[in-house]
Amino acid sequence: MEPPVIALENVTVTYRSGFLGGTAFDALRGVSLNVSAGETVGLVGESGSGKTTLGRVCLGLLHPTAGRMHFAGTPFGGLRQRRGQLSVVLQHPEWALNPRLRCGRSVDEPLILTGVPAAARRKRVAEILEQVGLDPSFAARLPGQLSGGQRQRVAIARALVTRPRFIVFDEAVSALDVSVQAQVLNLIRDLQERHDFGALFISHDIAATRYVSHRIAVMLKGEIVEDGPAGKFYASPEHPYSRALLAAV
Amino acid sequence: MTAPLVDIADLVIGYDTGMRQVRALDGASLRIDEDETLAIVGESGSGKTTLGMAAGRLLPPEAKVIGGSIHVAGVDVTRADDEALRRLRHDKLGFVFQNPTTALDPTLRIGRQVALAMGGRPPPEAIAELLSRAELNESERILRAFPHELSGGMAQRVVIAMAIARRPHLLIADEPTASLDASIREKVMSTLGRLRAESGASLVILSHDLRMVARHADRVAVMYGGRIVELGSVTRVMQAPAHPYTRALLTAAAGNERPGERLCPIPGTPPILESRCEACAYADRCAFRETRCDTERPEARPFLGREVVCHRAEAVIGAPTQARQEDR
Amino acid sequence: MSGLARIARRGRPRPNGLTIFGVVTLGCLLFLGVFGPWLPLGDPSRIAAGPRLDAPSAQFLFGTDELGRNFLPRVVQGIRSTFLLSAVAVAITAVIGTLLGMAAGYLGRHTDQIVARGADILFAFPALVAGLLVAAIMGPGQASAITVISIATLPLFIRVVRSVTLGVAGRGFVTAAEVAGASTLRVMLVHLLPNVMGAVIVQLTYALSIGMIIESGLSFLGLGVQPPNASLGSLLRQGSAYLTIAPWMVLSSGVVLSLAIMSVNLVGDAVRDALEPLKGRPLT
Numbered sequence A: 001m002e003p004p005v006i007a008l009e010n011v012t013v014t015y016r017s018g019f020l021g022g023t024a025f026d027a028l029r030g031v032s033l034n035v036s037a038g039e040t041v042g043l044v045g046e047s048g049s050g051k052t053t054l055g056r057v058c059l060g061l062l063h064p065t066a067g068r069m070h071f072a073g074t075p076f077g078g079l080r081q082r083r084g085q086l087s088v089v090l091q092h093p094e095w096a097l098n099p100r101l102r103c104g105r106s107v108d109e110p111l112i113l114t115g116v117p118a119a120a121r122r123k124r125v126a127e128i129l130e131q132v133g134l135d136p137s138f139a140a141r142l143p144g145q146l147s148g149g150q151r152q153r154v155a156i157a158r159a160l161v162t163r164p165r166f167i168v169f170d171e172a173v174s175a176l177d178v179s180v181q182a183q184v185l186n187l188i189r190d191l192q193e194r195h196d197f198g199a200l201f202i203s204h205d206i207a208a209t210r211y212v213s214h215r216i217a218v219m220l221k222g223e224i225v226e227d228g229p230a231g232k233f234y235a236s237p238e239h240p241y242s243r244a245l246l247a248a249v
Numbered sequence B: 001m002t003a004p005l006v007d008i009a010d011l012v013i014g015y016d017t018g019m020r021q022v023r024a025l026d027g028a029s030l031r032i033d034e035d036e037t038l039a040i041v042g043e044s045g046s047g048k049t050t051l052g053m054a055a056g057r058l059l060p061p062e063a064k065v066i067g068g069s070i071h072v073a074g075v076d077v078t079r080a081d082d083e084a085l086r087r088l089r090h091d092k093l094g095f096v097f098q099n100p101t102t103a104l105d106p107t108l109r110i111g112r113q114v115a116l117a118m119g120g121r122p123p124p125e126a127i128a129e130l131l132s133r134a135e136l137n138e139s140e141r142i143l144r145a146f147p148h149e150l151s152g153g154m155a156q157r158v159v160i161a162m163a164i165a166r167r168p169h170l171l172i173a174d175e176p177t178a179s180l181d182a183s184i185r186e187k188v189m190s191t192l193g194r195l196r197a198e199s200g201a202s203l204v205i206l207s208h209d210l211r212m213v214a215r216h217a218d219r220v221a222v223m224y225g226g227r228i229v230e231l232g233s234v235t236r237v238m239q240a241p242a243h244p245y246t247r248a249l250l251t252a253a254a255g256n257e258r259p260g261e262r263l264c265p266i267p268g269t270p271p272i273l274e275s276r277c278e279a280c281a282y283a284d285r286c287a288f289r290e291t292r293c294d295t296e297r298p299e300a301r302p303f304l305g306r307e308v309v310c311h312r313a314e315a316v317i318g319a320p321t322q323a324r325q326e327d328r
Numbered sequence C: 001m002s003g004l005a006r007i008a009r010r011g012r013p014r015p016n017g018l019t020i021f022g023v024v025t026l027g028c029l030l031f032l033g034v035f036g037p038w039l040p041l042g043d044p045s046r047i048a049a050g051p052r053l054d055a056p057s058a059q060f061l062f063g064t065d066e067l068g069r070n071f072l073p074r075v076v077q078g079i080r081s082t083f084l085l086s087a088v089a090v091a092i093t094a095v096i097g098t099l100l101g102m103a104a105g106y107l108g109r110h111t112d113q114i115v116a117r118g119a120d121i122l123f124a125f126p127a128l129v130a131g132l133l134v135a136a137i138m139g140p141g142q143a144s145a146i147t148v149i150s151i152a153t154l155p156l157f158i159r160v161v162r163s164v165t166l167g168v169a170g171r172g173f174v175t176a177a178e179v180a181g182a183s184t185l186r187v188m189l190v191h192l193l194p195n196v197m198g199a200v201i202v203q204l205t206y207a208l209s210i211g212m213i214i215e216s217g218l219s220f221l222g223l224g225v226q227p228p229n230a231s232l233g234s235l236l237r238q239g240s241a242y243l244t245i246a247p248w249m250v251l252s253s254g255v256v257l258s259l260a261i262m263s264v265n266l267v268g269d270a271v272r273d274a275l276e277p278l279k280g281r282p283l284t
Helices: A051-058 A103-113 A118-131 A136-140 A148-160 A178-195 A206-212 A230-234 A240-247 B048-054 B082-092 B110-118 B124-133 B139-144 B152-164 B182-199 B210-216 B234-239 B244-252 B291-295 B313-318 C003-008 C017-038 C071-107 C109-124 C127-138 C142-169 C172-179 C184-220 C232-240 C247-275
Strands: A006-017 A023-035 A040-044 A066-071 A086-089 A166-170 A198-203 A215-220 A223-229 B006-016 B021-032 B037-041 B063-072 B093-096 B170-174 B202-207 B219-224 B227-233 B301-303 B306-308
Touching: A006 A051, A023 A051, A023 A198, A023 A223, A040 A051, A040 A206, A051 A166, A051 A198, A086 A148, A086 C172, A103 A118, A103 A136, A103 A148, A118 A136, A118 A148, A148 A178, A148 C172, A178 A198, A178 A206, A178 B244, A198 A206, A206 A215, A206 A230, A215 A230, A215 A240, A223 A230, A223 A240, A240 B182, B006 B048, B021 B048, B021 B063, B021 B227, B037 B048, B037 B210, B048 B063, B048 B170, B048 B202, B082 B093, B093 B152, B110 B124, B110 B139, B110 B152, B124 B139, B124 B152, B152 B182, B170 B182, B182 B202, B182 B210, B202 B210, B210 B219, B210 B234, B210 B244, B219 B234, B219 B244, B227 B234, B227 B244, B301 B313, C017 C071, C017 C247, C071 C109, C071 C142, C071 C184, C071 C232, C071 C247, C109 C142, C127 C142, C127 C184, C142 C184, C172 C184, C184 C232, C184 C247, C232 C247
Parallel strands: A040 A198, A040 A215, A086 A166, A166 A198, B037 B202, B037 B219, B093 B170, B170 B202
Antiparallel strands: A006 A023, A006 A066, A215 A223, B006 B021, B006 B063, B219 B227, B227 B306, B301 B306
């Protein structure tokens, strides 16, 4: 069987603050989580529960204090070795794109970093913009001329352009209006079917999360308290905290 | 019959953006009765914040009232002088904003801020009593705290306590739970609702979350393109929406779908109006559109126990629930 | 984002009378400074072009000095050296300060500690003391004037660029570039630099006015521009000796220096308002 794209084993992240690391605080405590190709794992929990920290660990932006992390069966290593293999879509549409770069250039950047020749890059950028439902003419526009939903589409195009094996969506639809949210959620589902990437969908919104996810992990105070198929979160999750989240839907 | 608490008639407000004027409200009319909870629902740019803030004339300087009138508790808000307006805001209105940490003064202890909101030097027991009504226990600790030492939920409860301190007649809450964690939103909303019921004030909730407000409001006003397109009791509107936009919002939001069903997004984007819209503002995105929708501005009309601004309401309400595609 | 905040950001202030005054004055001064040597104003260094300490007249608009030199071309030369010296100094400082500020804000930790503390120390150092110290070490002249201006304005750039960088570095596009494997240098040049440039430009105008004040101050003390070259500061010094019998020398160079600093500040304010419209405007 193919190994999962991301496998976390007993990962702990400890923040130290104060003089000589006087006070320690565990942002993550013994977290184990697998994400397979073609699978979306939803990660829900309130702010401060450690879900963003977990996302940063999976992206290689933060090194675990303890525990092991594998990417497609091999130890994670550094980000430079993983060029083109993983990417991220973040919350604020107004901050997702460099306001001084034309959208095409933003989408192009991961390709430049992986050393793709210019002609191939142009073709690929046009192709991926089309796949996220944007006319290729958007490549020439600046982010300031786009709506929030359009910017988030460009951000998704940038995340997908190198055909990565793993994508983290960190509150990717939270700042969007309801009608636009549905467009973006559907887009994520369709693109996954096509590209077969593994995804971690981080959100405080359980309704949106269960809609895009195959599996959901619930975080509370740095630990995963419940991990099960998304269908369970339409009916009756076990942990009382999961039920409290569901009550608000 | 007594006059309504708030009577907004055919209100038109535009924002000067330098090169052109953008219309935020394009003839919005709304009456709010005593002792009710009304939710104003709409997406960003629909005009809901402008409408809510207009009740206290809390509008930025670029905003110009182009037409219509606002009466709140007998005061003509668009014509009132500064003193009358100040008295109205002070005695009759209470505001709860989206982000409690910016609504509180970071340099003052909570106790002092609450005391100021209560008007001068209330006895300590009165402050503690007010906080406990907002379901804040450990009032001793909270009163001594600075705003940044409180969690978002606690800070919002403090803001709510301050908003009701002078027993306002009208409470306006702009996205009161949007900045809070999902797990405590319900509780903060119920606190707000309970305090409103106890004081007999009216509550206006401005929100984009149709499902959340449905649990906490008596009536709902759905806004689109600077107008109220559907207004009626929550049960009527939610169970059988008569405006295609209300209907589309309900099917687009994640939460009501069954596992494996697909959400139906609304195609297109909301309009940006520069002058009075002489057609239906929603026509471009509407599944029920006909020729009349492009040529004739729909007016508000009573329809099955609500008010709706749509030529095609009969067709909308009669249409079967959209079959969602099956996948997954 | 709340609807109200979005609404409050719309619109843009129109230029007011003061701004126009500033732009026009600065434009005239820059024109004189740049093209002065080629304008038919007379030779600034020709001795005994007219009588000594002659009062302003149709022939000598700003009068003459104690060596009988035409004072108008000397003032124009003063504008040229004051602006040029400050501009060169500020330009060098801006480049260094922007790089250091970005490095401190983006890299954080030890880099930030060292750069930010260094900026604090420079900031706490009075410009006058620094000027005397530098002049003592390097000897009076243009090089020491440039050094002193750099010492005085470097912390301004570091502080502002650092704080803007801290804000920008947390944004999604920077994280996305990091995840895509972009190098630190690439992130700084492609993603941070264009987004801190606005703040740098605003700071440039303030630093320029500070630079002009410092340059005039040093030249006034005889530590900056050396004769026979003139700067507005050295002309003030020259004129102050004859204040009672030939007030036009102090008057003309002093008024021009004030106009120069004021116009730079006015233009700086206008640039700031244009780049950060409606910051903290109240509701009605």
